[in-house]
Amino acid sequence: MIPFNKPYLTGNETKYIEEAVKSGKISGNGIFTKKCQHFFESNYGIKKALLTTSCTDALEMAAILINIKEGDEVIMPSYTFVSTANAFVLRGAKIVFVDSRKDHPNLDESKLEALITSKTKAIVPVHYAGVACEMDAIMALAKKYNLFVIEDAAQAVDSYYTGKDGVKKALGSIGHLAAFSFHETKNIISGEGGLLAINDEQFVERAEIIWEKGTNRSAFFRGEVDKYGWVDIGSSFLPSEIIAAFLWAQLENLEKIQSVRKSHWENYYSKLKDWALENQIELPRTPNYATNNAHMFYLICKDLNQRTKLIEHLKEKEILAVFHYISLHKSPFYSLKYNGKPLLETDRFTDTLVRLPLFYELNFDKVIDVLVKSNL
Template sequence: MLNVPFNKPYQTGKELEYIQDAIARGHISGNGHYTKRCQNFFEQSYHIRKCLLTNSCTDALEMAALLCNIEPGDEVIMPSFTFVSTANAFVLRGAKIVFVDSRPDHPNMDESRIEELITPKTKAIVVVHYGGFACEMELIMEIAQRHALLVIEDAAQAIDSLYLGKALGSIGHLSCFSFHETKNIQAGEAGLLGINDPELIRRAEILWEKGTDRAAFFRGEIDKYGWVDLGSSFLPSEVTAAFLWAQLENLEKIQSRRKAIWDSYFELFEKGSTKGFSEEYQNAFQEAGETSKILHQADETRANAHLFYLLFQNEPARAQFAASLKSQGILAVFHYQSLHKSEYARNHFPDQYARHLPNADRFSDCLLRLPLYFELVER
C-alpha cells in the first residue's frame, strides 16, 4: 500500500544549524540577524520597498487592515474563493466584505466584475493570487487609482511568481506572504508584510513593534521610544527567522524541484505521458482517472508550482476520484469553500450570502488538489 501524504514539509538540513547560531548570538526575541536577512532577501530579490517578517500571513493581513485605516462601515472587495484569514483581518476592524466571483476559467477573482461593486464606502481591494497564479494586476491597479483605493495582494501562495516580469507582492500598495508548512518555502508558521507605498512604511514599523517607535530608536533616530499608535506582537522570534533563512537560501533548488513535479503531473494528465513518476504512482492515477473526466488544467506559465489542481464535472465525480486515490494510499484534498456561502456570511452579511457567484461555488465543489512536495517524484 502506498502512503503518499498531501504535503510533507521540506527541510534543507541547515535549519538547526542556523537556529543554534541564532541562540549563540544572544538575541532570539525577533528583529535580529536572521529577521533582517529574510527581510532583505525579499526586498532585494523581489523589489518590494520594505518588508517586515510576521508570525503568520494572517498577522500580515491584520497589519494591512490597520494600515488601510479600516473602520466600521467601510467596504472591502475580495474574492469569495479564498481562505478565511483574507476576510477575518478586515472584519476584525469592522469592515463589510463585498465578494467577487471567480473567473470562469480560473479560481482567481474575476477582474471584470470589480468596478461594478465599488461604492462610496469602498476603501480597499484585496487580491488573492490563487496557487501562485497572477491576477491581472495592471487592470486592478488602474481601477484602484481611478477610485482612490488601496490594493492589498494576498500573496500567501505566490512566492517567486511573476506578473509581466514583476514579482507578485511588489505591485499593490501592500502584500502578504505565508510560510506555513504547506507553502513552497516554510517555517512551520510565519509570514511577511510587504509595503510598496513609502507613505505607509513608518506606521507599519510602529504597528509591528506593538505600537511603539522602537525601530526608530534602535536606528538612533530618536533618543527614547514610547507608545504612539495601535499595534500588536507581530514579530516572530529569531528561531523562526533562522529556520526560514535556511529555506530562502535554497529557494532556487526547492523551486526547481517543485516545477519538475508540476511538469510531470501536466504530462500525465494533459498528454498521457508517465514521465517522472514511479510505476506504482502512475498506475494509481491511471486507474483512478478512469472513473472521472478531467475538465480543466490551469495555465502553468506564470505560477510558482505551489499546487496542482484538477477540476471535475461535479462534486460526486471529484469525490469518486479522491476516494479511489485514497484507497491506494494517495491523499488528494479539496480546497476553499465559498466565503459568501459560509455560516458567518449568512449571519453577518446576509446580502452577500444571497448573491449568486456560480464560478466560486463551482471551484468549491469541483476542484481537487494533488500531492505536491519536494520529495514526491521518483525519477
C-alpha cells in the same frame, strides 16, 4: 500513505537556529530577520519587508495601515482562506465578495467595477496557486476610484506578473501592500510565519511601529530617538529569531526547491493530459501574463460526485488528495451577512476542485500511475 504535503528541510535549519540561540538574541529583529527581509527587498523589488508570525498577521497589519473602520467595504474573492476576510472584519469592514473567473479560481476582474461604492476602501486580490490576478486591470480601478490594493500573495512566493507595458513584476510588489505565508504547506516554509510587503512609501514608518506593538522601538535601536514609547496601535506581529533562522535556510535554497517543484508540476501536467481529457477533468491554466511557481497542482472535476469518487479512489490506494476552500459567502459565519448575487464560479470550484500531493520529495510516479489507470 503518500501525504498531501511533507515539509522539506534543506539541512541548515537547525544549524541556523543554534546560531540564533548562541547570539543571545532570539526575540526577533536580529540578524536572521534582517537577512530574510533584505532577501525580499533585493530580489523582488519590495520597498520595505517586515517578517510576521503569519500571513494572517501581515493582512491584519495591512488593514490597520489603511485605517479600515466600521462601515468600510473591502472587495475580495469568496474563494479564499478565511484569513483574507478576517483581517478586515476584525476592523469592522463589510466584505463584498466577487466571483471567480471561469478559467481560474482567481477573482474575475471584469466584475469588480460594478461592486465599487462610495464606501469601498480596498480591493484584495488573492493569487490562487501562486498564479497572478490581472493586476493591470485591478490597479487601474484602484487609481480611478482612489482605492488601496492589498495583494494576498500567501501562495505566490517567487511568482510574477507581466503587464501590458511588458515589465515583469514579482507578485507582492505591485499593490500598495501585500502579504506572504511561510506556513508548512507553502513552497518556502518556517512552520508558521509570514511577511508584510510595503510598496507605498506612506506606510513604511507606521508599519514598523505597528509591527513593534505600537511603539517606536526600532527607531530607538537605530539611534533615531533617545527613548521609545507607545505612539500608535499595534500588536506582537514580530516573530522570534528562531522562526527567521529556519526561514533563512529555506530562502537560501529557494532556486533548488522551486526547480524540483516545477519539475513535479510539469510531470503531472504532461502525463495526466490525456487521462484528464478522457474523464472530462480540467487541468490548471496559467494565463499568458502570469508565471507558475508550482505551489499547487489541482484538478477541476466535472461535478461533486466525480470529485468525491476521485478522492476516495486515491485514498484506497494510499494517496491523500484534498479539496480546498468552501465559499466564504456561504460560510456559517458570513452567509447571513451576505446579500449579494450568487457566485456561480466560486461555488463550482468549491464543489469540483481537488489538490494532488505536491512536495519536494514526492514520488509522483505512483500518483500518476494510479490516476491514469482509473476510470471516473
